[in-house]
Amino acid sequence: MTAVQAQPRVALTDEAKAEFKALLGERFSTSGAVREHHGKDESYHTPFPPDGVAFATSTAEVSAIVKICAKHKLPIIPFGTGTSLEGGIAALHGGVCIDVSGMKEILRLSPEDLDVTVQAGVTRKQLNEYLRDTGLFFPIDPGADASLGGMASTRASGTNAVRYGTMRENVLGLTVVLPDGRVIKTGGRARKSAAGYDLTRLFVGSEGTLGIITEVTLRLYGIPEAVSAAVCPFKDIRGAVDTVIQTIQSGIPVARIELLDEVQMDAVNKYSKLDYAVAPTLFFEFHGTQRGVEEQAEMVAAIAAENGGTEFAWATRPEDRSKLWQARHDGYYAALALRPGAKGWPTDVCVPISRLADCILETKRDIAQSSLLAPLVGHVGDGNFHLVYVIDPDKPEEMAEAKRLNDRMVARALAMGGTCTGEHGIGYGKMEFLEQEAGEAFAVMGDLKRAFDPDNIMNPGKVVRV
């Protein structure tokens, strides 16, 4: 955690308010409840409500809102579903939150090209619901039913990134409103291009600090002919992690390979009323042709058996698979339920796969020696894992202990050639870690921010220091 104090604020003047009202009418709000709702994310971070919330319905409207903000030098905070985890939506300097959750149109679908263009407020579940009868799906799945604009902004990934990549690989193009209100389109619908600077990848993961994403063009995939899923407990966590490492090194194209430690399995059993073994466990999913899925499953089962995997429990019916993955996705809430009234401090790191076992084992040793409860889950096929410190944020000693553990885990990941966050992003919670990781390149990111946003109005106080 970065101890964030109240920051200098730019006042929302009556003049600016009148301009917003003229543009949006009832869709501009300064009510306490609306502001509160838009100031807090799903984590332990202190809420920072904005001074006003503008509900946009189109790119043109976002542009008009941004122009008013630019004129008055008001900070702008983009908001999709509020499911970010590192304080990305906190209005540290006040200003206006632009809520795009009303931008829910699917603008264009080309089944024959496996791509789609959506407004930024469309969520991943809404998109997959829309695609239901087409034989296509959008795979990226960060757990929360996040907006696709928010997912692009934070370079989201999740359980099946090991096969399908992250938002970095699956965004083909964007419509972006720049800090001066100009609208640009980046990328396009061609599968590859050597035409100029890759502005798409620059905005993906920039967390609203360079512009607001209003439309997203995404890659889609054919629903595989065959899907099967399985759960396999292990004698110890090293055996589970070694199974993952060997699976990835063998080039087996698993669609999902998730680790839950024994603490998390206990939480999942209690929360989702299941009776899995309370042991380090891998959750698998295989996609392909019937023969391909069988072949992958055989190869992985052989690797698991050599590493102390005790038994594969298969889920081949869609409803059983849904139940299995729902239990996995509820992991965060299951962790919190271990201690009623507690809050979660979720964090993640990502390391080269050869260092994954060491990183996880050393981290678990640290936790065992501390007073905190901290279940571990991981998208381990990517070398990425998560902890949730289950804490009472009002107890300074617990916050200090969580900070100590977190600092040590990030330092460990960086020393192993890893990154301070595989998928949660920087927000304001991990800015110091980004500086440690990027070195001189952190200064270059600041230069870039200043070039795009000289008045520092786009989500100020996040990602980079200006």
Place this chain on the structure above:
Amino acid sequence: MTAVQAQPRVALTDEAKAEFKALLGERFSTSGAVREHHGKDESYHTPFPPDGVAFATSTAEVSAIVKICAKHKLPIIPFGTGTSLEGGIAALHGGVCIDVSGMKEILRLSPEDLDVTVQAGVTRKQLNEYLRDTGLFFPIDPGADASLGGMASTRASGTNAVRYGTMRENVLGLTVVLPDGRVIKTGGRARKSAAGYDLTRLFVGSEGTLGIITEVTLRLYGIPEAVSAAVCPFKDIRGAVDTVIQTIQSGIPVARIELLDEVQMDAVNKYSKLDYAVAPTLFFEFHGTQRGVEEQAEMVAAIAAENGGTEFAWATRPEDRSKLWQARHDGYYAALALRPGAKGWPTDVCVPISRLADCILETKRDIAQSSLLAPLVGHVGDGNFHLVYVIDPDKPEEMAEAKRLNDRMVARALAMGGTCTGEHGIGYGKMEFLEQEAGEAFAVMGDLKRAFDPDNIMNPGKVVRV
């Protein structure tokens, strides 16, 4: 072609020369032959020799060279193997070429993490030779034995991008010397990261206009258990293209799927002394397990048969496959050999796959109605295809006709939602097309360039207008 005139040059003073000599000794050259060699690429573009060539051996040395250039505001042109196609190495404003072809060290290999770090001058063939006994390979294959630094700079791809992606997807991190001589590291070895701006993807494809890439960290892949390749002629080109479209839409993970039109097949037969049918032809390669490869081949053969594919000729022995792909890669030289003494104007576009047949057919109709010879080849699985206008650049009417055809082809691709270049890059040859394609985003690219390189010394006159 952009008609490029002599540009204002910054003189290489005796003072600057003395500084380069003090730093590099014999490795700084102003000899006519060396300068000529570094001023011309493999295309029809007019050569523009630099005023001096600096042969660098390390990142620190590149940084020192750049600092001298920055002090004297001398243009800098990075040079790998000189195999670019859009004038990327032309010293339009004079200045100093930094030749990194001597930076040939493999700095680190982690077989267990499937990654490697190399100096920028290592070529793709050198890397694969080095990997020979590890069971790993680096797939990206633009035809030429280009340097990996150059391939990163131009966002190269090639025949198997359809399965393995382009340099965009396969560069994990970079070491870059900025226009002021500072050295930064971008990205890292973690498979995914949500940590800050994606500087790696910003430098990949920036063609040396934002900084010089001196080291590249790359993804590697396990050599597949089974590989098979085949050649299949078609009754007509639409049948061949429809086979590609249906293969991609079915999600069959072909490793290569290349189209050669009947003109190109005739050239290949003559140049490589082969006796393939002179008909539109697809070259395939399949990678996977033994069973997987068989399954893919069966599915593709069924699709081809439905679309007028007459017969698959299989090449399962490695030496036969090498011969097949060598013939494909020699396509450019084969095209030139159709008209002794002629030069090639190679060009490429990329469109959404559903528009590929229309784009190719309309383009071939245009060529048929012109006086020029222009064989067509394509990485058609990506929607990407190439033409080579076989011309005499000294005949203005031929240049004008090639320009007319090229303008029409690019306009056609853009109208179909495609891009003006799938893999050759912008250089100075396609800057006007990039402007048409990117619209307002072209201005943003210029802003970015100015922020990184306020004195416009990094490969000036390429990609963006400043």
